[in-house]
Amino acid sequence: MSIIKYEVFLKVVELGSLTKAADVLGFTQSGISHTISSLESEFGFPLLVRSRSGVKLTVNGEQVIQPIREILKWNEQLKQQVADIHGLETGTITIGTFTSVSVHWLPGMIKQFREEYPYIEFKLMEGGYLEIEQWIEAGVVDCGFLSLPTREKFEVFPLKQDRMLAVLSKDHPLSRAPYMPLAQIAYEDFIIPKAGSDYDVRRVLEKAGIKPNIKFSAGDDYAIIAMVEKGLGISILPELVTRRQNHNVAMLELEERSFRSLGIAVSSMKYASPATKRFLKYVETWMDNNQ
Secondary structure (H helix, E strand, C coil): CCHHHHHHHHHHHHHCCHHHHHHHHCCCHHHHHHHHHHHHHHHCCCCEEEECCEEEECHHHHHHHHHHHHHHHHHHHHHHHHHHHCCCCCEEEEEEECHHHHHHCHHHHHHHHHHHCCCEEEEEEECCHHHHHHHHHHCCCCEEEEEECCCCCCEEEEEEEEEEEEEEECCCCCCCCCCECHHHHCCCEEEEECCCCCHHHHHHHHHCCCCCEEEEEECCHHHHHHHHHCCCCEEEEEHHHHCCCCCCEEEEEECCCCEEEEEEEECCCCCCCHHHHHHHHHHHHHHHHCC
16 A cells, blocks of 8 residues: 555546646656556556546546545544654644635634644635535545534534625615615626525525526626626625725625624544644634634
8 A cells, every 4th residue: 555656646636637746746747647557556447537638537436536535534644643642733734615714714814823833734625615515524625614504414613603795886776775675686687606605695585585686606706796896786795705805896784684604614523633623723712812
């Protein structure tokens, strides 16, 4: 068993390319190809299908990738546990996150955390709520920020109630209104986050019994705001998205106040790495000091 071969294999799958994996890992492309071929020889079957557009897993590759992820996860935990016994704080924490948390929370969290634990490294993976849930369950990330509620099997640490706001262009007739009438939303062109990131907005709309006139769907919160600025429609976004940004839009309280509940989740605290456990405890402390 070769841990390095497993790491190379996962990086190739993650990037979908032997060339990109070689660049990231500091290998030659032939070295990466040789490593994958060697692993395929050990297993006795092909792991990847190669084409001009890149690589993808074979059926057999799909069956072994999760156990390989688990092996690497436990190897990382073993290294951290040994370092912990020696009084050293090392390791890598992979975090599932989304744009507003990446912009407004994580830079401050990581900066202060690394002042105390300078040898712990971070890898951030951005996606929608559904993707992050899948990453946590599959062991692709150690922990992930989510909108709650989430899957019952996860261990969750609630962090903040984030207010939902209507976002309108400055030229909109209601831009100076004291609040956004919910019934009016049904008559407006609406811009909604992409599927998998739209749970919070859809909860607001469904609770109010509103069927929006969806004109656009966008995967990035700030792309939505830019579209609103140009008068392409209105939207509903969390307050955290709009914090400390010089957006040329109007943000109105909803007629009925609504919030998204933000938290951070792990598959199991029992099996979380020492570095991840430290970070989770730190996140709660950071939130208490920065509300």
